Amino acid sequence: MDGPEAAEGDNVLNLCRLGLENLSQELENLSMEQVAEDRRKEVHQLLLSHNRMMVLPPQVATFSNLLLLDISNNNLAYLGEHILGLTKLRTLLAKNNRLDEFSLPKEMGSMKLEVLNLSGNHFEEIPSQIMQLQTLKTLSLGGNRLKGIPEEIDNLISLEFLYLGGNFITSIPPELANLPYLSYLVLCDNRIQSVPPQLAQVYSLRSLSLHNNLLTYLPREILSLVHLQELSLRGNPLVVRFVRDLTYTPPSLLELAGRTIKSRGIPYGPWELPENLRMYLDLASKCPNPKCSGVYFDSCVRQIKFVDFCGKYRLPLMHYLCSPECSSPCCSASHSSESDSEDEASAAARRMQKVLLG
Template sequence: MYYSSENSDSEQGDTEARHAQRLDFADLMLDTDSLNAQLQNSIREQRNRLKLVDQRENQFVSASHSNCDKEANLAADQDEDFAVDEVTERLFLNNNLIVALPYEITKFTNLKTLDLSNNNISQMNDFLLQLQNLQSLYLRNNHITDDGLPKDLSVLKKLKEINLSGNQLNRIPEQLLQMTTLRYLYLGNNHITEVQPEIKNIQSLQVLNLGGNRLETVPDELGDLPKLAALVLCDNRLCKLPRAISRLKSLRSLLLHKNNLCCLPVEIVRLGGLTEISIRDNPLVTRFVNHCAREIMYNTPSLLELAARKIKFESIPYGPQDLPQTLHEYMSSAHHCVNPKCKGVYFTSRVEHIKFVDFCGVYRVPLMHYLCSSRCSSQTPVYYRSDDMQDSEGEEEEPKARLRKVLLG
């Protein structure tokens, strides 16, 4: 009834086979009882469809064999309660009025994707545990609480993705922390106040979304997820990040906007693969912008310094005989950035970042570089400097990776 077909008649057979894998009951305003009846009808239609296929395949079979088939079909009709759906792989039940999983769900033995988003579910019953082929489970925007999941989710060995965003969780359910094969875990827009150290158990995790919660800190163990590529911590109450974040060598995207961050751990520059970071709506950015504006407005370089910078930047030759002694000494006091990708020169006027150096264009965080930061000269830790930046002859090379997107507003 709810299977669809899109292709031409010449491809009808293949199309039916493909779309028989998808069953869509979304947006029908079904309650649990109505859904159960719809699933029963679907299984019945699926059996009838398979019977029709069998009849076509056996149309040249002898009459005696046909009689045997009829008897077998009759027996199957009498045993309808035991019928299962071995075809459907994706079941969409989102945007209904469901409060619990119906028993009929257990008859979809090959189900890989189950979408129950935007319903009225507060408790997931153990029928879920019988879906042994399940890979993706979507439970967004329901009413699930800390004790609303089956106790032993680890029996679902093939489950790779769980989306529990928009529920009523106050903590990460313990059973999720035991699912070592999970790759994608979405827990955004709940009421979670802490991340348990056991998060490190999910060694296969690639995406972790904890945005829109009530986190004030995250544990060091968050740095023990070797495959984590995207970490979403936006819209929380974080005041700082652990230094252990620098151990996330696979991290590509880090979303930190709408927190209370006044600084970032300096070790974060070790994340050579990081390509996106969002830090808008943090005191880190606000204070930096205000500080930078004051520097530019009230502490602009003098004409003397600008002229001297031009001479140094363009490597214009001069000698002691060309300048007065005081000017020659002034020219000798120039500071150069240690980063070979930055040709910045300053004498007295510079903009210094707030506990996190911009690294002169290689790591463009948090905002921009006005001239050159004093930290680039005397206070830059050794690990800020990359051996990839120079070859054996001292010539510049492109760094292996650099931030390509810095979101500030």
Template sequence: MFPDFLLLRSNELRALQLDHNEILSLPDTISSFKNLVTLDISANNMTQLSSELVKLHNLKTFIARNNCFDTDSLPKDFGLLRSLEVLHLGGNNFIDMPAQITELPSLRCLYMGGNKISHIGGNIKDFSKLEILYLGGNCLVEIPAEIGYLQKLTALVLCDNQIQSLPPTLIHLQSLRSLSLHNNQISTLPTALVSLNIVELSLRNNPLVVKFVQDLVYNPPTLLELSGRCVKVENLPYSKQELPSNLMQYLDSAKHCVNPKCKGMHPTIILVTLTAHFLSDVFISGVYFSSHVEQVKFVDFCGKYKLPLLQYLCSPSCSTVNPVSESESEDSEDSAKERMRRVLLG
């Protein structure tokens, strides 16, 4: 219950700070504070929100971090808070993003870090005005392609999750300036990142950053793959009347090596994929099916630092087309260390 002296001034108050007060439930009389702009109920061990909360039509900032809220704790008509611009629900027990949140038409900043969120639905695209999205410290493995709809997003925090890859639709986030990805399981990055004008980028403690200092692992191609490479490189004709459907599909799945000096190379592939594939002197060059070598190439990123992007080469010799002297190799190693440092600091 709110004390009487507070209720008597309910129409005058613009901000109400109730954090760290052991308030287990928000009284229904909260609706009396009709002109409230900011409400903070953090660290009270609350489990449920009163439906009267949605009557605060002037509320712009609602902070409810470090409680015990989950998806069922929010009122079903939570989306009626049409003036709400900043919502902080970090440090609670959410396992997914409540649908009611996506119904908030004016939401600009959403903080849901330190929860247990393992899945984000496609309805994230409804955050048309969102500028800051904080989802660090959850259980996310992937990010939906619909993230590309958030074209006003300037800061995206996805650190401390289990994310393995990012969708290529990130290319649509042309307003994005800050991207936090540290402490994940990312081994590849979409090439779209190169076209974004990101000012702050954090990649430390991801397999991608560590991988480029490790030895390359290469499994030699099978006889089937070698035969397929011959057919594709030499442009030998084939049709469904001559080959079974499984072999037709196999041949059609060939991927081109992006090494510009590799036989059969299509220059546009470099621009589109920024990936590569290794060639050996004893192997047919130009294409590969499943047998390839991985390496990381540093790509200049907005003139600020080098961004490591995973490349695939059809054989190891593609990585040694331009041999360097011992001194050049040492300089290259020093340069790689410096790039690594700059990426980690990103």
């Protein structure tokens, strides 16, 4: 995702598309002649994109009041220490370069960045310096070579927008649930196979992009995301071919006995059973079928159930039954009609507004 476009004005210095491999001389001339010290202090946005820079000119540090620096679409493989002198910098756009996890200054974590766009580079992991940017609100690392998301992601306590699409990520860390302001999470075009139930704790989440992954089901906890307005799921196995496979291991004699005791309400106490068996009986899970009074322990049927959102969109969610014969009736409500009550309509409005399956 691109960063904000800078408008031309007195506080904008646009040196885009000069086609130069080295802008040091150009900036040196500007620093000494055309851009006096007072003028350099007035520049808030410096645009250096679409050149052929291999090195960020040290003269950039002379623009001490920069708020935005755009060095995208160059040939940069390293950001020098002089960028740390831009203490007021809030937006750094460096997409489509040759940067990797070894390209950033070690002390970059001390900067007060709010927007960082490093998409289209060569990162195989997210550098630890980025995990120290506690003022960061927007982080874009799409189109890189990332294989995972570090657990330290929850250090980014101000993060609102996280774009990690187009990588090789295989799993979502539960630590994402610790980001209190995360509203937009883009994880499309990766290799993610499951969604952790903890993600349902990100109550601020409004948009979740998971299309073109390897998802076969969603956790039922995702229904708790009451503020979610958009969920993108196209291009996953759960959409292109709905998974209905039943996996069932015959229960052991211990489980059969435990099921009988629990389903029939047979009383037991510390004098009838040893402690390990009492603990085992306490682990019983009730069958989700409302017409079934059965329980299960270790042996259960894994099944996909379809649940309606807003009376229209069907979501496949994983649930577990006590036996193959115990089929839970469809609990989804019929499609919304004009006769729906206002209470039902308002409740639907609080649920997901768009589920992108196509």
